[in-house]
Amino acid sequence: MKNQKKSYHYGDLKPALIKAGLDILEQDGLENLSLRAIAARVGVSHTAPKNHFDSFDGLLAAIATEGFRRHAAEMQRGVEGLPPGRDRMRAAAAGYVRFAQQNPALFRLMFSPKLRDQADPDLAAAGAQSYGVLRSVAAGLEWPRPAPGFGPEMENLRTEMMLWTIVHGYAWLLIEGRGPRKADGTPILDILDVMPDFDVP
Amino acid sequence: MKNQKKSYHYGDLKPALIKAGLDILEQDGLENLSLRAIAARVGVSHTAPKNHFDSFDGLLAAIATEGFRRHAAEMQRGVEGLPPGRDRMRAAAAGYVRFAQQNPALFRLMFSPKLRDQADPDLAAAGAQSYGVLRSVAAGLEWPRPAPGFGPEMENLRTEMMLWTIVHGYAWLLIEGRGPRKADGTPILDILDVMPDFDVP
DNA sequence: CGCTGTATATTTCCAGTGTCTATTTTACTC
DNA sequence: GAGTAAAATAGACACTGGAAATATACAGCG
Incomplete structure (x- = not known):
């Protein structure tokens, strides 16, 4: 040390x-x-x-950067060895939420508005790395009922964004204590219940 | 005044x-x-x-309470006159996101961790009122491929939670500036693109 | 009217925050 | 060894929310 x-x-x-x-x-x-x-x-x-560090926000950005790296690693860990497809995507989603649940304060910092205006290349790269895991597991999967008029590229983008929206929304509501819970405090529905199936073409 | x-x-x-x-x-x-x-x-x-107010957090809670009332009203406004079903639900979702987009700071306050521990009955009621709109538009709708082994009650809860997860996740990522955007800054995909269709039995 | 509580608002002070400037200390290079 | 740049400190500043004592207004009652 x-x-x-x-x-x-x-x-x-x-x-x-x-x-x-x-x-x-x-x-x-x-x-x-x-x-x-x-x-x-x-x-x-x-x-x-x-x-x-230029300012305190710069230090926060560095901390968040490490957070995004761990976040990506946690998703990657759950995905290891699984072939592309439905299960792999679900494992990544579970990893996304698990990280948030186990590191709520860090997760909140990572998506804090204080970092929105920080032009830190390392932070951007780490964020992209984290998002990249979602991208990779979503690639080639199709949401039920593809949007009419969307080409394959847009459909890919749409699938990624849907996945991100769901896992992020669930994670956020979870660590804020929202959503229905059992008597002992554990959520009634977990992320895999809330997430619909994707199609495997 | x-x-x-x-x-x-x-x-x-x-x-x-x-x-x-x-x-x-x-x-x-x-x-x-x-x-x-x-x-x-x-x-x-x-x-x-x-x-x-007991403390500053108490005042914040009162502000957030008004926020939740307006939030519910904004969703209700978009829903007015629409019969129960797919379109009504989509209108509520659009209202949820529109409110967040037009009142980003207020929206962030409403879901700020500072209010999580506030035991304010008015705040709780207003939050429930807001969530109630989502509940009501989701009632009776079914997500594609209902979860096996879920009774109708659980399936209803699941549908609500899915809807909330999606609109909240989208709204949050939107106001944080995440997600793919066009050159002029507007999002490529809007909430209705990202939200899958529900079934109308 | 005058007195007395009570609610409301002010003043002053305190510990805490991040940032700035000037200064001191250390380490490295020539 | 001397000089210089980097890295740390000390102290002051303008903020923050909160606490305590004080001042003001008003309502009820004699």
Whole structure:
């Protein structure tokens, strides 16, 4: 972690700040993720991050970037070994939701409006990587009743977007505590119930 | 609005604060909605709201409550006069998304984690009213390929939840600026493209 | 009318936030 | 070793929401 010899210069402060942010998100939630809290956890003054990130939002973007990487990895993990088709797509969907459920604060940060205007190429790439998993599992699948007048390209785009819409909507409502639940708090319907079948041509 | 005779006591401060909050959301966005900004807009000190709301979150809940009422009304408006069935459901879905698009900051507040723990009966009622519109338009409709082993009651719940998941997911991604867009910024696919057809038995 | 509560609003203060500037300390290069 | 750039600190600033004490208005009652 930190350099053995406690020196004035921390060493690898940048990744340490990101890791501290991820830890705080997991332990204390998004509302307690502050620049000063991150710096304090690392053991450094609250102005130190300025040397590695333009602003606090830049640090948040870096944390979210790691989030998107893990998000993609979680989906990929569930998909491993499955042949293209219905089951593979459903496994990716389950992975999408599972990540959100297990990392609600991080997931909220990843889709926070604060990051919308951040022009961070790493963040964009990680987001695209995550979306790419959905793209890949949706490719070639067809939603029941393709839209009339849509060519194959548009139909592909439509399928991706439908899939994303469903998993994201479900994940968001889930971590916000919405939707019908059993007495013990677990949701009555899981993502695979809510998601309709795609056709395998 | 404000009492003619400017007196020490404002008059109807409570609704005035809610209205000011809605105005700020529309003009300056959620990130600029602060207790002090609301109070300043009304022309009172920042501690005055304490007499009408337990905390700032309580005021936010009241603003969100009005949001849910308008949200329900917007869906109801699009549904007016349509007989139960596919078109009615699609009109409600369009209304759900239209509201989010036209009131992005308010919509974000309505589904903000800050309100999740607020035990405000008015807020809960307004939220239920909004969800009730979705329930009512989904009632009796069947998703393609009903889930095996689900009774009619569960199938109804499933249909509602699917509908909510899709419209909410689409609305959220839309106002976050995600999803494929044309050169001019408008989305390539609208909610009615992304939403599959339900069956009309 | 005058007194007294009560509700409402103000003032002042406090701890917390991110950011800015100036300063100090360290590490690396010549 | 000296000079310079990088990396950290310290302190002040303008914000945030909240708490406590104070001031004002008004309603009810004698």
